[in-house]
Amino acid sequence: MNTTPVLQLKGINKIFPSVHALKDVDFSLRAGEIHALLGENGAGKSTLIKVMTGVYQRDGGDILLEGNPIFPNNTGDAQDLGISTVYQEVNLLPNLTVAQNIYLGREPRRFGLINWKKVNQDAAQLLKGYDLHIDVTLPLSHYSIAVQQLIAIARGVDMSAKVLILDEPTASLDADEVQSLFRIMRDLKARGIGIVFVTHFLDQVYAVCDRITILRSAELVGEFVAANLSRTELIGHMLGKELAELGEHKAQTNENRDEALLTLQGLGRNATLSAVDLQVCKGEVVGLAGLLGSGRTELCRLIFGVDKKHTGTVTFNGKAVNFSSPRDAIDAGMGLCPEDRKHDGILGQLSIRENMILARQIKQGWWKFISRKEQEEIANQYVKELSIATSDIEKPIEQLSGGNQQKVILARWLAANPSLLILDEPTRGIDIGAHAEIIRLIRKLCDQGLALVVASSELEELVAFSSKVIVLRDRNKVAELEGNDINPQRIMQAIAAS
Amino acid sequence: MFNPKFIPLAVTCALFFVLFGIGAIQFDGFGSSRVFFNLLSDNAFLIIAAVGMTFVILSGGIDLSVGAVIALTGVICSVLISKYQWHPLVVFPVVLIGGTAFGAIMGAIIHYYKMQPFIVTLAGMFFARGLASVISEESIPIEHEFYNQVAEFGFMLPGDAWIGTSTIICLLVLFVAIIIAHYTRFGGRVYAVGGDANSAALMGIPLAQTTIRIYAISAFLATLAGIVYSFYTFSGYSLAAVGVELDAIAAVVIGGTLLTGGYGYMFGTLMGVLIMGVVQTYISFDGTLSSWWTKIVIGLLLFCFIALQQLLVRGKPR
Numbered sequence: 113m114n115t116t117p118v119l120q121l122k123g124i125n126k127i128f129p130s131v132h133a134l135k136d137v138d139f140s141l142r143a144g145e146i147h148a149l150l151g152e153n154g155a156g157k158s159t160l161i162k163v164m165t166g167v168y169q170r171d172g173g174d175i176l177l178e179g180n181p182i183f184p185n186n187t188g189d190a191q192d193l194g195i196s197t198v199y200q201e202v203n204l205l206p207n208l209t210v211a212q213n214i215y216l217g218r219e220p221r222r223f224g225l226i227n228w229k230k231v232n233q234d235a236a237q238l239l240k241g242y243d244l245h246i247d248v249t250l251p252l253s254h255y256s257i258a259v260q261q262l263i264a265i266a267r268g269v270d271m272s273a274k275v276l277i278l279d280e281p282t283a284s285l286d287a288d289e290v291q292s293l294f295r296i297m298r299d300l301k302a303r304g305i306g307i308v309f310v311t312h313f314l315d316q317v318y319a320v321c322d323r324i325t326i327l328r329s330a331e332l333v334g335e336f337v338a339a340n341l342s343r344t345e346l347i348g349h350m351l352g353k354e355l356a357e358l359g360e361h362k363a364q365t366n367e368n369r370d371e372a373l374l375t376l377q378g379l380g381r382n383a384t385l386s387a388v389d390l391q392v393c394k395g396e397v398v399g400l401a402g403l404l405g406s407g408r409t410e411l412c413r414l415i416f417g418v419d420k421k422h423t424g425t426v427t428f429n430g431k432a433v434n435f436s437s438p439r440d441a442i443d444a445g446m447g448l449c450p451e452d453r454k455h456d457g458i459l460g461q462l463s464i465r466e467n468m469i470l471a472r473q474i475k476q477g478w479w480k481f482i483s484r485k486e487q488e489e490i491a492n493q494y495v496k497e498l499s500i501a502t503s504d505i506e507k508p509i510e511q512l513s514g515g516n517q518q519k520v521i522l523a524r525w526l527a528a529n530p531s532l533l534i535l536d537e538p539t540r541g542i543d544i545g546a547h548a549e550i551i552r553l554i555r556k557l558c559d560q561g562l563a564l565v566v567a568s569s570e571l572e573e574l575v576a577f578s579s580k581v582i583v584l585r586d587r588n589k590v591a592e593l594e595g596n597d598i599n600p601q602r603i604m605q606a607i608a609a610s
Numbered sequence: 611m612f613n614p615k616f617i618p619l620a621v622t623c624a625l626f627f628v629l630f631g632i633g634a635i636q637f638d639g640f641g642s643s644r645v646f647f648n649l650l651s652d653n654a655f656l657i658i659a660a661v662g663m664t665f666v667i668l669s670g671g672i673d674l675s676v677g678a679v680i681a682l683t684g685v686i687c688s689v690l691i692s693k694y695q696w697h698p699l700v701v702f703p704v705v706l707i708g709g710t711a712f713g714a715i716m717g718a719i720i721h722y723y724k725m726q727p728f729i730v731t732l733a734g735m736f737f738a739r740g741l742a743s744v745i746s747e748e749s750i751p752i753e754h755e756f757y758n759q760v761a762e763f764g765f766m767l768p769g770d771a772w773i774g775t776s777t778i779i780c781l782l783v784l785f786v787a788i789i790i791a792h793y794t795r796f797g798g799r800v801y802a803v804g805g806d807a808n809s810a811a812l813m814g815i816p817l818a819q820t821t822i823r824i825y826a827i828s829a830f831l832a833t834l835a836g837i838v839y840s841f842y843t844f845s846g847y848s849l850a851a852v853g854v855e856l857d858a859i860a861a862v863v864i865g866g867t868l869l870t871g872g873y874g875y876m877f878g879t880l881m882g883v884l885i886m887g888v889v890q891t892y893i894s895f896d897g898t899l900s901s902w903w904t905k906i907v908i909g910l911l912l913f914c915f916i917a918l919q920q921l922l923v924r925g926k927p928r
Binding site for chain 1: 789805873
């Protein structure tokens, strides 16, 4: 391996009006290595990346690319210099064709006009190198996120990338797709490209990375060789504790078992989910396991009445129900925290207080006014109870971290006194500290007698709180695990085996 | 394989031929090349303005100043020509440069102050209309030998079809616009900005430059439309072309361009204007219907096209 760094950041400082976001951070990336950049949310990862890619201008320090100082003013500059970035939410253009996306802004021209034939041929040729044999003249939106991500990588690398930054590229991929991404990352590494890999998944760090740089609270913790850093040490560095407290939890068996709260019989919907039977008792947490696209989210939506069921019956609180909209489900005493918090969960511009009282207001009807005083009481109560880190309940919710936003949404439903809460990936994109807190919260709510249905792709998490785990595969329920069967190995087997 | 992205365009073209066919069957002389080319020459100024509007709407914006810019152009032209005795060929470059600068300023305000195009161009509309009225509230006739020459210039096609200056200008504009939109890097940027401005910026598209150019082009074409409009009226009037911006928007949408930006074709806009023209021609051939029926039919068409767009957007995988 080449030992001279291709990209070197020295003593980087970035100061925003209210925060000192980076304090004297160093980072060095060698050619032909995969380098993980880790840290909790708010540690400064994204700021550091934005400084590298020219989205932000540094307030101090040097950036050296192959030994020469550079001053990228925008992403275009950074790209020209050879620093490309691929983001989690694939920042390509869904309305343009695959080929247009790859060559946007640098289309081959003949006589001053774009030579579309060559654009399409070159694009197809380029993607073949990534094992993608697709029609490049179709719009990007025609393809899955995984394919779009590979296209973004192909675009980035083709623009003579020396440095490729992958910002949480695996967050929306399933296991197979992650493996093919890793294969490509290793290929690129062999071609001498330096790769910065940002992720929340520690397994993935150990699977592909050579070295690890950890940030915490805007400061550099250190740079480590992946092979010499144990997982416990790694988490310790990220959390700032010598030994992270990741207590094992033995799922409790519940005494009120027989009191069925929600019973599904053959619940299904054409083309999205085939018949599922399920029973949820009071004070129980049922975990939904399965890969992305296995039908977890679809089941959540079906129970809550977002999508209409085509088959089967739902019994809730002893009554047969047929929700035609979430409104009906809310009235009956359910709540849903959706997977995509940003789009479906929070109302970013509204304050914490306003976000919290929404569900209760809907349940009461819009005409019954909740007095300002009562609203404030509710908000203050939950801010305390769920230890939401904020100075002010009037702060717009978008200014909170992901973990705290999630808690506000939980509070929103708790304020409406539900008997069943459905959480779809409640810990997605949340840092480790808040993660543990949400899990504690789930256990606490369950102890208070609330029933929960929690979909998650993190097996340890499911094991930590579930008293029953339903495994879905290819839109079918394939297993129901209880008691001692609830462990990562068994769940994994059920997801994988046929 | 038929690409689904061409559906709105195909529907628009088919609709035009159906409407034209109905007229041709019902009335003698409707289905002639003369009527067809009259559609072009009668609506030349609208086609020119709508082409500019297409760039704006493709980028996800809107330009409400078009009608007012047409009126202002007419007033300035007539004052400079009739009052100050400038030659039209000197006046035209001056107003075109002025109009382009006006659009560029609106584009700059939209980009740098992160303002809604709706509100900025609304302000531009009031400004231009107001300025035109301040210059002259009366209609000013244009009397110049050059205008007579322009009106006489042209040639006859078989079937008594006349191709005049306005038709030639509007076809040239359309041709150049198609090349710019579909065969230059700038065209690609317009679609990119309309698809997702954030992503476009992250992919290295210069947003400021693109936005400013888009509104400059729209205003340039609105000014050109104003010049062509003065060829019809031989005058400049501050209350002329009221609501033309809305006609242009309607033509763009009927032409299959998505109001939210990112999808659509220049050629569709031509068809959109022609559909509106054919409806009007049908009603004047009929003779018994009030000409306001044109507006009602266009309203219904617009409604149908927006519904169709919604269906296509929803029907998309993912």
